[in-house]
Amino acid sequence: MSAKLTEDQVRHVARLARLNCTDEEIALFTSQLRAILDYVAQLEELDTTDVEPLAHCLPVHNVFRADEVRESLSNDQALANAPQRDGEYFAVPKVLGDTSA
Amino acid sequence: MKEELIVGLEIHVQLATKTKMFCGCKLAFGDPPNSNVCPVCLGMPGVLPVMNRQAYEYAVRAGLALNCQIARFTKWDRKGYYYPDLPKNYQISQYDLPMSHDGFLDIELDDKRTKTIRILRAHLEEDAGKNLHEGLDHSRVDLNRTGTPLLEIVTQPDLSSAEECRILAMELQKLMQFLGVSEANMQKGHMRFEPNINLKITEDGREYRTPICEVKNLNSFRALERAVAYEEWRQLEEWKNNHDYTLDNYGKQNRGWDDDKEETVFQREKEEAHDYRYFPEPDLVPVEIDDAWLDRIKSEIPELPGVMKKRFTEEYGLNDYDAAVLTGDRATADFFNQAVQAGGPAKRVANIVTQFGLKTANEQDRRMDEIGVSTEQVAQLAQLVENGLINASAAATIFEIILDDERHPETIARENNLIQQSDTGALEAMVDEVIATNIQAVQDFQTGGKKSGKARGFLLGQVMQKSKGKANPKIVGELIDKKLKK
Ligand SMILES: [Zn+2]
Numbered sequence: 322m323s324a325k326l327t328e329d330q331v332r333h334v335a336r337l338a339r340l341n342c343t344d345e346e347i348a349l350f351t352s353q354l355r356a357i358l359d360y361v362a363q364l365e366e367l368d369t370t371d372v373e374p375l376a377h378c379l380p381v382h383n384v385f386r387a388d389e390v391r392e393s394l395s396n397d398q399a400l401a402n403a404p405q406r407d408g409e410y411f412a413v414p415k416v417l418g419d420t421s422a
Numbered sequence: 423m424k425e426e427l428i429v430g431l432e433i434h435v436q437l438a439t440k441t442k443m444f445c446g447c448k449l450a451f452g453d454p455p456n457s458n459v460c461p462v463c464l465g466m467p468g469v470l471p472v473m474n475r476q477a478y479e480y481a482v483r484a485g486l487a488l489n490c491q492i493a494r495f496t497k498w499d500r501k502g503y504y505y506p507d508l509p510k511n512y513q514i515s516q517y518d519l520p521m522s523h524d525g526f527l528d529i530e531l532d533d534k535r536t537k538t539i540r541i542l543r544a545h546l547e548e549d550a551g552k553n554l555h556e557g558l559d560h561s562r563v564d565l566n567r568t569g570t571p572l573l574e575i576v577t578q579p580d581l582s583s584a585e586e587c588r589i590l591a592m593e594l595q596k597l598m599q600f601l602g603v604s605e606a607n608m609q610k611g612h613m614r615f616e617p618n619i620n621l622k623i624t625e626d627g628r629e630y631r632t633p634i635c636e637v638k639n640l641n642s643f644r645a646l647e648r649a650v651a652y653e654e655w656r657q658l659e660e661w662k663n664n665h666d667y668t669l670d671n672y673g674k675q676n677r678g679w680d681d682d683k684e685e686t687v688f689q690r691e692k693e694e695a696h697d698y699r700y701f702p703e704p705d706l707v708p709v710e711i712d713d714a715w716l717d718r719i720k721s722e723i724p725e726l727p728g729v730m731k732k733r734f735t736e737e738y739g740l741n742d743y744d745a746a747v748l749t750g751d752r753a754t755a756d757f758f759n760q761a762v763q764a765g766g767p768a769k770r771v772a773n774i775v776t777q778f779g780l781k782t783a784n785e786q787d788r789r790m791d792e793i794g795v796s797t798e799q800v801a802q803l804a805q806l807v808e809n810g811l812i813n814a815s816a817a818a819t820i821f822e823i824i825l826d827d828e829r830h831p832e833t834i835a836r837e838n839n840l841i842q843q844s845d846t847g848a849l850e851a852m853v854d855e856v857i858a859t860n861i862q863a864v865q866d867f868q869t870g871g872k873k874s875g876k877a878r879g880f881l882l883g884q885v886m887q888k889s890k891g892k893a894n895p896k897i898v899g900e901l902i903d904k905k906l907k908k
Pocket of ligand 1: 442445446447458459460461462463464569
C-alpha cells in the first residue's frame with residue numbers, strides 16, 4: 322500500500338456495509354486497518370511477473386452434486402435462531418430500497 | 423436537435439432445476455414461507471456450498487444458443503450484498519471469468535427487419551429471497567427463493583427503442599423455453615429485466631449524454647416496455663430544462679418502476695463495481711469444461727424455433743404466418759409436433775390448433791396443452807376433416823365438445839349427427855330439388871359472367887341448408903357443376 326488509507330475511505334466502506342460508526346470508531350478502525358494493510362503489503366516485495374493469478378488454493382476442480390432434492394429444515398428449525406419472527410417469516414427492521422441481486 | 427435512445431438489457435432467467443444452485447433444497451413456487459431452506463441457503467456459519475451440475479449444464483446450453491464463447495475455465499466470486507433476503511451478506515456470482523461471453527441474438531422487428539443484438543456475457547449466480555413489507559411496520563423475509571440458480575444475460579447497448587427491448591425479452595423467453603433450461607413463466611417471476619437507459623442528444627454541433635439510469639426488477643414485458651419509454655421521455659425533458667443534466671455531472675443511478683403510477687422513481691446513486699467488493703469465492707472450486715463435456719451439452723440442444731418454423735413451411739407446406747404462430751411458444755410447438763406424430767395431417771392439425779386451440783387457450787389464459795384436448799384427439803379430428811367425414815363447422819363443434827370429453831372425435835361426430843353426407847345418390851336428389859325450385863339462380867349461373875359465381879354459391883347454400891349443414895360441400899359443388907354446365 323503506497324497511499325495511506327484515509328478516514329473517508331473507511332467511512333465509505335462502513336456505509337457500504339450499512340454500519341453506523343462514530344468519529345472515534347472511524348479513527349480507531351482507520352489506524353487498525355492501516356496496520357493490517359501495511360502488514361499485507363509485504364507481499365508486494367515478491368516479484369510476480371509471469372505468475373498466473375490463482376483462482377483457488379486447491380488443485381481441484383469440478384466438484385458437483387446431482388440435481389436431487391434433499392430434505393430441508395422445518396420452518397421452526399429454520400426460525401429457531403431468529404431474533405424475531407412473524408409467523409412463518411423472519412421479521413427484520415423495515416427494508417426500503419431495492420433488492421438488487 | 424437529434425436524440426438517440428441507447429439501452430442495454432440485463433435479464434435474469436431462473437433455471438428449471440429441481441433444487442437450488444448450491445444446496446439440495448427444493449425449488450417450488452408457492453410453498454409455505456421458509457419451508458425450503460437449510461443451513462447452506464440460510465447462510466449459517468461453517469457450511470459449504472456445492473455446485474448443482476444440472477444448473478451449470480443448463481447455463482452452458484443457453485450460452486451456446488446465444489452464440490456465446492463458452493469459457494473452458496471459470497470460477498466463482500462473492501459480491502457484497504447487504505439486504506436480509508440473502509443472509510450470507512454476499513451473493514455468489516461470477517465476476518471476471520463468466521461461464522460464457524461475446525454472443526449475439528437476432529430479433530425480428532415489427533417491420534420484418536432483422537437486428538442483431540450483441541450479448542456481452544451470460545453468467546450464473548444465485549437469487550436472493552423475498553422481502554415483504556406491504557402494510558407492515560417491519561419486513562417479513564421468506565428465504566425459499568434464496569439460492570435459486572439464475573442465468574444473468576447482459577446485452578451490449580444495442581437496443582434503440584422500448585419496442586426493441588420488449589421484442590428481445592420475448593425472443594429470449596421463447597428461446598429459454600425451447601431450450602428447456604427455464605419455464606420462463608412471467609407470472610412465477612422466472613424472468614426479470616433491468617434496462618440501462620440513456621440518451622445521446624446532438625444540438626448545435628454539440629453532443630450530450632444523459633445520466634445512465636438502471637431500472638431495477640421489471641417482471642413483465644409490459645413493464646419493461648413502459649419503463650424504457652418513460653425514461654426516454656423523462657431524460658429528454660430533464661435535459662431540455664437543464665443542459666447540465668449529463669452523465670459526467672450526475673453519474674449513474676438506480677430507479678424503480680411504479681406499476682400503478684406508470685413512472686420510474688429515483689432510488690439511489692449506483693454503486694460502482696468496486697463498491698461491491700468482489701473477491702474470489704474460497705468455498706467453491708473452479709469449473710473446467712473439456713471437449714467431451716461440451717460436445718455432450720451441444721448434442722442436447724433441441725430444435726430451436728427458427729429452424730422449426732422453416733421445417734413447418736418446407737416440410738408441411740404451412741404458410742409463414744401459421745408456422746410463426748405454431749412456433750410462438752414451446753407448449754404450442756410441442757402440441758403441434760405431437761399431434762402430427764400421432765397421425766394428424768399437418769395442415770389440418772395446424773388449422774385446428776391455430777383457429778380453435780389457441781383461441782380457446784387465449785380465452786382461458788392457458789397454454790395449448792392445458793385446455794383439455796389431447797394431441798391424439800386433435801390428430802383424430804384432423805383425420806376426420808381430411809377424409810371428408812366432417813366439414814369445417816362440424817370440426818369447430820366437435821372441438822368445443824372434446825375440451826371436456828375424452829372420447830374419439832368420430833364417436834362424438836356420430837352421436838351428434840355431424841358426419842357429412844357424401845353419398846352422391848342422396849345429395850343428387852337434394853341438388854335436383856334445389857335446381858327445380860330456383861329457376862332464376864339457375865339461369866344466372868348458366869348465363870355466365872359476373873352473376874354466375876354468386877348464383878352458384880346461392881344454390882350450394884340452398885343444398886347445404888336442406889342437408890342441415892351435413893352435405894359435403896365439395897361433392898355438392900361438383901354435382902351442381904355437372905348438372906348445369908352445358
Ligand atoms: Zn438450502
